[in-house]
């Protein structure tokens with residue numbers, strides 16, 4: 001095996017934080033592809049430019065995604081990375097594994113690929129970095145016959161992902177692990193066969209802490225919430241105070257809705273005014289817990305800056321029950337896709353299409369009424385559309401008022 | 410040797426088989442958790458059962474042999490059960506308290522770094538960079554390594570007013586939630602792309618290329634059977650390069666990095682926020698990016714000194730005002746910090762009340 | 766319409782667009798439906814069968830996925846021709 005001199009990236013083996021260069025060298029010990037990837041990277045550090053070409057068309061027969069083609073411009077100099085395709089393996093919900101399962105994944109990858117991985121990619125998939133075109137069918141046969149499928153890429157539903165939820169978190173409002181699994185299974189066709197205008201991402205968090213950053217990087221963000229009261233255990237409140245928590249400064253004054261009071265003995269919450277932001281609960285987890293009806297808020301539209309600026313997801317459905325078999329949610333997703341499909345130009349994310357076509361068109365298509373929970377504030381300009389139907393409805397309401405003699409605004 | 414029969418559309422394995430018995434038993438019935446130290450927390454179930462989690466750092470790029478090492482450790486102390494986190498840490502799931510200390514000792518001996526839980530700095534969300542992406546202006550993994558070497562105390566032990574979430578994106582595509590981080594590095598191009606006209610007609614679709622430009626800087630160039638770019642309109646986003654390889658935007662002497670701050674994703678106390686630009690340009694300086702690393706450390710330290718307990722960076726700045734942020738950090742305020750793209754009307758000040 | 770005939774129509778539709786327009790799966794389904802009146806679900810089914818055996822393939826370029834006629838190189842790699 002050719003030995004590369006790598007003085008620049010060797011600098012990144014120094015220092016306390018675990019080094020990806022050390023990882024690459026570890027893989028390179030018995031893998032020619034990983035070895036060439038090292039030399040290739042050193043060259044990037046030297047010249048300060050990258051040498052990966054734009055994508056390329058590779059994949060497994062019948063699927064339109066799950067493999068991302070990658071070729072180097074320097075294939076002659078570094079033959080091991082001439083082809084260096086990425087394989088996305090659909091992760092199990094919550095990134096839980098057994099050692100046996102991961103050993104199996106590693107053994108197959110060593111046989112066909114570079115021995116390098118990303119655990120995990122930001123989409124959620126377990127990413128295998130670097131294999132050759134001719135190995136792809138074999139890689140797929142090996143993994144799929146053992147129960148592992150590919151994730152999504154291209155203009156498709158991307159691999160759904162979720163927070164750890166009921167697996168290990170007292171704050172979750174629905175079973176994120178199960179919903180992620182159920183949606184992944186329900187929409188296998190949409191994941192593997194790209195038929196959309198562009199990508200669509202679904203991420204699921206069990207509460208407003210949003211540990212998978214769904215509000216910022218999912219076309220559909222499903223964020224757990226509740227409708228009942230926050231139950232207070234006053235003994236535990238006392239314990240927190242005793243251990244030195246300044247409850248007025250840290251809890252009462254930081255509540256965004258100013259709905260908590262504390263007189264030095266008892267903590268009271270005016271639940272009707274609580275916006276369920278999770279601050280108090282995360283600070284005093286032993287003392288406070290939500291009760292009553294559980295479900296989720298559905299937000300739509302977030303994306304990164306390309307092309308005209310980032311979006312955060314917008315509240316569309318303030319509350320939906322999230323219980324197996326999730327029929328209502330699945331129907332909603334299908335309606336959203338249908339409207340998107342009818343209105344999107346190529347490479348338009350759903351948030352962009354809603355901006356172009358208007359929120360009203362979208363809400364009507366998916367059967368949602370306008371309600372104030374969807375907005376931060378009403379419109380500021382007077383340039384608005386009225387349909388014949390709208391005016392007829394306003395007039396009908398006024399006719400009714402004339403009859404009853406009472407105004408209804 | 411014959412290949413096994415492939416299967417399609419089977420999806421991932423069911424997660425239940427990967428949950429340790431203590432989780433299977435107490436699934437959805439957790440009562441509370443306590444952070445014992447930045448590398449260790451315990452979750453207590455309604456039943457009284459306990460689950461200890463030991464969290465260690467990972468560079469995200471892992472060799473299969475390192476994953477096998479995680480497996481060895483999990484088999485020795487956790488019945489083979491472990492998980493990874495959204496921010497790419499490794500978590501060993503221990504159900505027998507007696508195994509916690511031996512596990513920690515073993516991890517320390519092997520050189521794994523424990524930490525990342527609670528009000529400090531956890532692992533850095535980042536993109537592929539030169540390791541694996543065509544679009545990269547810099548290397549994400551290298552920047553992360555250089556930053557975290559310097560910020561290590563905040564991972565392992567030192568505490569901050571609240572969590573500080575870091576991210577690195579190696580181009581403005583910003584794969585990952587970079588645009589909503591407390592502090593993030595975004596690599597930027599700074600020069601108008603150069604077009605290889607002779608390759609254009611074979612490799613690119615004219616309408617796609619024209620349509621790709623957010624500022625409408627691109628127009629047809631019939632003489633060359635290609636396109637031309639209006640230099641006054643282009644702000645170097647690279648989207649045209651993504652859809653058309655003969656348009657080249659890389660330039661090693663001009664590509665650089667920008668620093669954005671004050672974003673958050675959670676809804677705790679205040680709504681999620683985008684990160685905002687504070688430092689528009691630092692030269693791309695592999696392998697250790699000394700100026701970028703120093704800038705990030707400086708911002709963390711100023712925040713640590715001035716913020717109230719539980720305030721995220723963005724919340725602290727909202728309270729004190731951006732003019733105060735710039736005066737406290739001593740960062741030069743530049744034209745780039747004034748939005749002249751889609752958000753100007755929302756970001757200019759519209760009252761005569763501000764601090765000196 | 767016979768499956769073979771429908772598939773030939775689909776293939777002809779893709780061939781006509783080759784080098785001119787990147788076809789999304791939906792463009793083909795809608796286009797063939799408009800030309801021949803065959804139910805969209807049936808066109809989709811026929812199309813999928815063609816993709817499964819490599820007569821057509823999913824492709825990716827310019828930031829989006831499309832369907833096209835495979836190159837000889839692709840067919841050779843998949844072991845569908847020598």
Ligand code: HEM
Pocket residue numbers: 052053054055056543544611612613614617651652653654825826827828829830
């Ligand atoms: C030799 C020719 C080409 C090369 C080397 C190339 C390279 C690339 C690269 C590197 C990417 C980036 C993938 C990514 O990170 O998303 C890419 C994506 C893409 N390319 Fe090309 N490309 C070529 C030709 C084309 C052509 C001719 C088109 C369209 C007419 C095209 C359309 C696309 C599209 C749509 C994407 C997906 C980008 C996205 O996901 O947003 N490519 N290509």
Ligand code: HEM
Pocket residue numbers: 068086118120121122123124127216217218302303304305306535536537541582583584585586651828
């Ligand atoms: C034109 C825009 C974009 C292009 C061309 C692009 C291209 C890519 C490519 C090629 C990958 C594959 C990485 C790999 O697994 O090897 C990727 C991953 C990813 N992208 Fe994008 N992307 C774009 C926009 C976005 C946006 C807007 C977001 C989020 C809001 C995003 C989030 C992600 C995430 C989370 C991953 C997984 C990365 C990882 O493996 O860590 N991307 N992207």
Ligand code: HEM
Pocket residue numbers: 380381382383
């Ligand atoms: C159909 C659209 C509109 C019409 C017909 C209209 C008409 C008028 C008229 C006639 C005045 C003069 C009032 C007066 O001095 O007695 C006025 C003033 C004004 N309009 Fe409008 N306007 C329209 C839309 C808007 C919009 C969209 C805005 C701002 C968002 C706006 C902002 C103002 C302001 C600030 C004044 C000055 C008020 C003042 O004297 O303090 N107008 N408009």
Ligand code: HEM
Pocket residue numbers: none
């Ligand atoms: C979209 C349509 C219109 C807009 C946005 C608009 C806006 C305005 C504004 C901003 C003013 C200045 C008010 C001020 O000086 O404080 C104004 C004044 C005026 N507009 Fe309009 N206007 C519109 C249509 C019209 C139309 C259709 C007419 C007449 C047929 C009209 C007649 C006037 C008159 C007479 C004034 C002067 C009022 C005064 O001296 O106080 N406007 N308009």
Ligand code: HEM
Pocket residue numbers: 052054055056068069070071084085086118152153154155199535536537538540541542543583584585
């Ligand atoms: C850690 C490294 C990488 C990161 C973080 C990354 C990230 C991303 C992201 C965010 C996208 C977005 C695609 C999309 O959602 O439209 C993307 C697409 C893509 N990336 Fe990467 N990428 C990485 C490495 C690579 C490498 C090494 C290659 C090739 C050798 C590659 C090839 C592609 C291609 C072809 C696409 C378009 C495919 C698609 O749409 O999914 N990426 N990447």
Ligand code: SF4
Pocket residue numbers: 163164165169170171172173205206207208209210211212
């Ligand atoms: S998002 Fe909420 S429920 Fe999910 S892991 Fe985070 S804190 Fe727990």
Ligand code: SF4
Pocket residue numbers: 254255256257258259260269273274275276277278279280281678
């Ligand atoms: S959840 Fe948030 S809004 Fe509700 S009481 Fe607690 S701090 Fe206040």
Ligand code: SF4
Pocket residue numbers: 536537538542543544545546578579580581582583584
């Ligand atoms: S941020 Fe840009 S350069 Fe970095 S991985 Fe994503 S697309 Fe590639």
Ligand code: SF4
Pocket residue numbers: 601602621622623624625626627638642643644645646647648649650658
């Ligand atoms: S780099 Fe961006 S702004 Fe400049 S021409 Fe290309 S698409 Fe337009």
